[in-house]
Amino acid sequence: MKAAVCEAFGKPLVLKEVPEPTVGPDEVLIRMKGCGVCHSDLHLVDGDWKDWGTPLPIIPGHEVTGVVEKAGDQVTTLKPGDPVGVPWMQYACGQCPACRSGAEMLCAAQKSTGVTVHGGYAERVKAPAAFTHRIPDGLDLIDAAPLLCAGITVFSPLRHAGNLAGKTVAVAGIGGLGHLGIRMAAAMGAHVVAVTRGEDKKALAHELGAHEVIDSEKEKAGNQLARMGGAFLILLTGISARLFEDCIEGLGPNGTLVVLAAIADPAKVIPTALLFGQKKIAGSIIGTRDDMDAMLAFAADHGIAPIVERHPLGTVNDVLDRMRQGKIRLRAVLTP
Numbered sequence: 270m271k272a273a274v275c276e277a278f279g280k281p282l283v284l285k286e287v288p289e290p291t292v293g294p295d296e297v298l299i300r301m302k303g304c305g306v307c308h309s310d311l312h313l314v315d316g317d318w319k320d321w322g323t324p325l326p327i328i329p330g331h332e333v334t335g336v337v338e339k340a341g342d343q344v345t346t347l348k349p350g351d352p353v354g355v356p357w358m359q360y361a362c363g364q365c366p367a368c369r370s371g372a373e374m375l376c377a378a379q380k381s382t383g384v385t386v387h388g389g390y391a392e393r394v395k396a397p398a399a400f401t402h403r404i405p406d407g408l409d410l411i412d413a414a415p416l417l418c419a420g421i422t423v424f425s426p427l428r429h430a431g432n433l434a435g436k437t438v439a440v441a442g443i444g445g446l447g448h449l450g451i452r453m454a455a456a457m458g459a460h461v462v463a464v465t466r467g468e469d470k471k472a473l474a475h476e477l478g479a480h481e482v483i484d485s486e487k488e489k490a491g492n493q494l495a496r497m498g499g500a501f502l503i504l505l506t507g508i509s510a511r512l513f514e515d516c517i518e519g520l521g522p523n524g525t526l527v528v529l530a531a532i533a534d535p536a537k538v539i540p541t542a543l544l545f546g547q548k549k550i551a552g553s554i555i556g557t558r559d560d561m562d563a564m565l566a567f568a569a570d571h572g573i574a575p576i577v578e579r580h581p582l583g584t585v586n587d588v589l590d591r592m593r594q595g596k597i598r599l600r601a602v603l604t605p
């Protein structure tokens with residue numbers, strides 16, 4: 270089968286023929302239909318995370334959708350022909366304190382698709398049936414691919430924030446994550462404020478369902494949010510330490526700023542800013558399998574499909590280059 274393989278960090282992926290994966294008794298073989306290109310893939314390929322112990326060569330890609338082609342003997346939940354998705358989390362031990370507390374996405378023994386085991390930049394991918402998710406009817410199998418990482422990343426903190434009806438939710442950054450965050454928060458009944466830079470994405474934010482749009486270039490986002498009464502929840506999807514600092518001021522009483530982007534630069538926080546108003550800063554990483562199934566059902570029920578640009582697998586290096594230059598508007602999806 271054809272695959273795009275990372276053979277060395279910091280080098281272009283190598284397009285080549287590789288053997289098809291052999292499925293174990295509890296695994297399924299999936300014919301890839303779409304694989305989203307996440308910013309994490311860029312970090313992986315560029316070697317930013319080389320200390321994570323990624324075995325080389327590796328086939329990247331953790332936003333995979335496709336059709337089950339073969340199911341192992343012990344698989345009872347899926348059968349050939351089923352539309353499915355394979356996310357970042359491909360194994361959690363079920364026994365460690367994190368798993369036992371219900372936070373399986375924090376399992377130290379976790380296997381990650383496209384990071385520690387082969388992912389979806391290939392014509393076929395295998396995964397344990399227990400960590401493979403059925404894609405509900407009504408979602409386009411190719412366009413749905415980014416839901417498997419970008420979608421769950423924004424849905425999980427929204428879901429766990431409780432009833433958001435009428436509450437102000439700000440989504441800072443309108444990219445692969447942010448555009449889904451706006452749509453999901455709006456569908457949950459929140460008063461959605463999109464935070465973006467420049468005029469470019471303003472119209473898009475309104476189309477996606479944002480009730481108000483803040484231009485962080487004109488004035489600090491936090492000041493503008495504070496004038497609106499402050500946000501109950503802010504999803505920070507933009508990779509900017511400055512935006513992180515700005516957002517804290519925009520939190521309302523008991524408000525929470527949730528960091529969803531891998532911001533590696535230092536940022537300044539004045540602790541007093543958290544004290545008055547009992548504000549919180551939190552991180553959130555993907556979600557549990559239950560969050561994933563809930564998100565997929567929610568997306569199907571509310572007609573929330575990622576806005577994607579489709580590119581053939583063979584052009585993956587160009588796609589990654591365009592992502593490095595910030596030229597992918599929202600999300601790219603590779604097709605076989």
Ligand SMILES: [Zn+2]
Nearest residue numbers: 307309418419
């Ligand atoms: Zn991702």
Ligand SMILES: [Zn+2]
Nearest residue numbers: 362365368376
């Ligand atoms: Zn565990």
